[in-house]
Amino acid sequence: MFKSTNFTNAELVNLSKEIAVVGVEYTPLTSLLLAKGKVEKATSPIFTWRERSLVHDEDISAVEGEDTTVFTESGRRELNNVLEIFKKGVSISGTAIAMQSNQFASEINDRLLELKINLEKKLINGTKNDGSTAPYKRQMAGLVAFADPTNAVNVKGTVKEDDVKRVMRNLWNQDLAEGQYYALVNADIKEQIDAIYKDRYSYQHITTNFGLVVDSIETNYGTLNLILSKHVPADKMVVFNDAYLNLVYLREPAFEPLAKTGDSVKGQVIAEATLKVASPKAVAVVTVA
Template sequence: MFKSNNLTASESISLAKEITKIGVQDTPLVSLLMSKGLTEKTNSTVHTWRERSLDQTADISVPEGNESVTFYQSGRAELSNVLEIFQKGVSVSGTANAISVNGQGNIFSSEVADRLIELKVNMEKAVTKGVKNDGSATPFIRKMQGLEGWADPANLITGATIGKITEAEVKATVKKLWDQGLPTGEYFGLVNADMKEQIDALYKDSYSYIAQQNVFGLVVDTIRTNYGNLNLILSRHASADKLTVFDPNYLSLAFLREAQFAPLAAIGDSVRGHVVAEGTLKVASKKAVAVYTLKA
């Protein structure tokens, strides 16, 4: 809960716990990762990590007493993503801040809470479909690569029929992760309303969903395939023509600065501050993301 005595004039206040709990339905991907504790610390404006790929040698059988040992090692490609800064300012007149409105309490604290929700929504948009920009050119704003742009080239599928997804294509998208050898078999699919309506129609008459489960306050339809369970998450920020399937165990949010409030110097009769966060999306392996795109 935001209280006026939490917002001092001399120090920054961490809002890491608050941002996890607010705006869940409009920020399903960020909320999912935060609720699962899939966050980490980074120490640079570019977050770099190594992707592990297991050796795929088909036959490693050897004769009894073999003395010619063949050595193998995991492939470790270097991956990176750019940290993006999200910021929202708050300025309230001294008069407005002194007025106590029934049901609202301190107006400055209320404004900070609203700006934090807006910051999280903007973070959701970037994490979902942001386009990478290192910020080296005008206007020098760094942008992260969103989830939709992280799929391994082998995990990309384009629909066969213009503007229409089929049941076989849904299964084929999930199968891409199974083909890559992912062990969990529990996947999530980020989808916009139009695509979700089409998928619902596929199963309307001949199937019923196996189960419904609650994921941090979100009702998620689960479709069971031979290659794993697909939990569909409705997101207004997902591209209308894409179904993005991913294993959340391979994803995390890396922060240089978690969401926080910091006061700003007052100008005249006002109270000022801002909420700010600086972070990026980490995808431990591109093989853990598959994207289906409707044929245009």
């Protein structure tokens, strides 16, 4: 029997570079993290870390020349997330390959895009499941699940300027490390925010280094960059400090050939990944009722 081990190592193709550039507009969060190099490596199906926090409520003034006898370590929670497996199969008949020799490569590219879109959805909306019960699928927790409830802003009707300021102030009050603030919004809420500034302000589109055009709002508490996303729930705006987010791989995206049986060529695009939120205090959700 012809097995996948019959392929050379060169045919086990790593797609980590390709996934960074494919479907950027469909997957703004994943593309942002990849473009900024915010990627870590896991060594097991459960990724664990200590919450990143800063302490500012103590007097650390010292006497000149004194010995250091007091040592401070901030109390930090242990957080974790589950590594989720993403997989798409590819199968092309011998006839199709004979008709168009690059069809298999084209199919792989399409499956990679589909995998990235599914990963994007889970990074935002995922619900944690350790896979211990049927159907035994491990599933990650997404941004919405990680968001600190104390940052939440509830809105009736439509989003207003005060709501944007309020969510930014909530994050500012958390004494976070420096980073850039982004808001993932769907089309409806983006239209509401655009309406706030219609005929009142002029603002320029800023092209970021990962190829997206975003709008930014200046507040007393920092600049909020707005990113349009199809995958955010219709009633929510998800705001985060990017210094606290990382994409974590146990297995980077790759194409793996499968054993040939019959008159077709088979393979799979596969990845195993999760989201690291160094502190839930860095994530806020605005909910519109």
